[in-house]
Amino acid sequence: MKVCIFGAGAIGGHLAGRLAKGGAELSIVARGANLAAMQANGLIVRAPDGDMQVRPSLAADPAALGRQDAVVVCTKVPALGSVARAIGPLLGPETPVVFVTNGIPWWYYASHGGAEEGRRVPEADPGDLVWNAVGPARAIGGVIYSACAQPEPGVAQVVSATSKLILGEPDNLRTDRAVALASLFKQGGLPCSVSEKIRVEVWAKLLNNLLSGPICSLNRRTMRDSLADPVVRAAATQLVEEGIAIARAMGQPVPGGAEERIAQAAGINHKPSILQDLEAGRPMEVDALFQVPLRLAREKGIPAPMLALTVALMTQAAEGAGLLPRAA
Ligand SMILES: NC(=O)C1=CN([C@@H]2O[C@H](COP(=O)(O)OP(=O)(O)OC[C@H]3O[C@@H](n4cnc5c(N)ncnc54)[C@H](OP(=O)(O)O)[C@@H]3O)[C@@H](O)[C@H]2O)C=CC1
Ligand SMILES: CC(C)(CO)C(=O)C(=O)O
Numbered sequence: 001m002k003v004c005i006f007g008a009g010a011i012g013g014h015l016a017g018r019l020a021k022g023g024a025e026l027s028i029v030a031r032g033a034n035l036a037a038m039q040a041n042g043l044i045v046r047a048p049d050g051d052m053q054v055r056p057s058l059a060a061d062p063a064a065l066g067r068q069d070a071v072v073v074c075t076k077v078p079a080l081g082s083v084a085r086a087i088g089p090l091l092g093p094e095t096p097v098v099f100v101t102n103g104i105p106w107w108y109y110a111s112h113g114g115a116e117e118g119r120r121v122p123e124a125d126p127g128d129l130v131w132n133a134v135g136p137a138r139a140i141g142g143v144i145y146s147a148c149a150q151p152e153p154g155v156a157q158v159v160s161a162t163s164k165l166i167l168g169e170p171d172n173l174r175t176d177r178a179v180a181l182a183s184l185f186k187q188g189g190l191p192c193s194v195s196e197k198i199r200v201e202v203w204a205k206l207l208n209n210l211l212s213g214p215i216c217s218l219n220r221r222t223m224r225d226s227l228a229d230p231v232v233r234a235a236a237t238q239l240v241e242e243g244i245a246i247a248r249a250m251g252q253p254v255p256g257g258a259e260e261r262i263a264q265a266a267g268i269n270h271k272p273s274i275l276q277d278l279e280a281g282r283p284m285e286v287d288a289l290f291q292v293p294l295r296l297a298r299e300k301g302i303p304a305p306m307l308a309l310t311v312a313l314m315t316q317a318a319e320g321a322g323l324l325p326r327a328a
Pocket of ligand 2: 102146147148208209212265270271272273274
């Protein structure tokens with residue numbers, strides 16, 4: 001199966017390693033120093049279950065790779081516009097595109113049903129670039145639990161002891177295309193399931209970002225160090241509780257409570273990816289991860305004072321650093 005990873009940073013690098021190990025005919029769209037490093041040394045993945053070094057086909061221009069059986073997009077959300085502009089040559093008539101990004105995805109209201117069917121998420125896809133270039137029929141949701149970093153170009157480091165990937169179709173059907181991709185990841189050693197409630201999974205993962213992203217962007221500490229302070233931990237707990245209430249109001253009740261999430265996050269010595277961006281001077285995913293749930297809370301009349309405060313503060317921090325993109 002020909003699979004292309006578009007954007008092989010921390011997460012894309014990890015997933016590329018899994019796909020190659022799982023037997024995919026792998027290619028990667030990359031650029032700059034990352035592309036040069038992989039051309040020289042292959043892609044190196046350092047993971048708790050063992051290191052991998054793989055040599056996929058590499059290109060900056062998707063036209064050099066041609067049509068794929070599947071594409072897995074692993075860029076940050078603000079880069080999706082650039083993906084939309086370039087992805088065409090990778091797509092055959094049936095090529096699905098998995099979006100492994102945090103936050104409320106651009107396809108959220110596709111096959112959603114009800115009055116909001118087809119509504120757009122402008123913070124995730126300004127100008128409908130992805131909606132028009134890829135289209136909801138190709139989209140598969142990807143929810144990733146894997147704390148990762150890119151310590152140097154061409155190297156992906158998996159920090160969390162365990163990882164898992166959840167795939168899901170916007171229409172919640174269990175399709176052959178999603179199952180085929182899940183088996184490749186599983187064969188590569190990454191637990192991967194196909195959910196028939198992908199929006200619940202999107203919200204469940206977003207709770208982990210809510211509890212860590214704003215706080216760690218403000219204090220610039222890891223999740224473990226931040227949550228060691230009882231006052232910070234109480235604020236993080238409130239953020240999760242607010243997120244649970246928003247998800248419920250959105251018709252996506254997330255199982256489990258705040259405490260277990262906080263306890264799990266408190267064990268991870270990881271700077272959330274949004275803090276990695278702040279420190280590296282890269283565009284931050286403030287809008288898709290944090291402004292959208294806040295907007296939805298307001299639309300649904302759900303009180304979210306802690307989210308409002310922390311998002312306002314992190315927005316100011318991102319703006320001050322010149323890292324608050326509104327379009328790719
Ligand atoms: N890191 C983590 O621990 C986790 C991250 N996530 C989510 O996963 C997603 C990916 O995050 P992460 O892997 O950390 O991001 P990274 O910034 O590490 O990687 C993104 C990669 O995409 C590349 N890229 C962007 N645009 C293009 C383009 N037009 N052409 C080619 N390459 C491109 C970037 O290249 P360049 O460097 O040149 O910009 C970079 O290599 C995000 O939504 C994030 O929130 C989810 C769970 C954990
Ligand atoms: C914090 C984490 C690992 C979620 O728990 C994440 O999604 C990120 O770093 O972006």
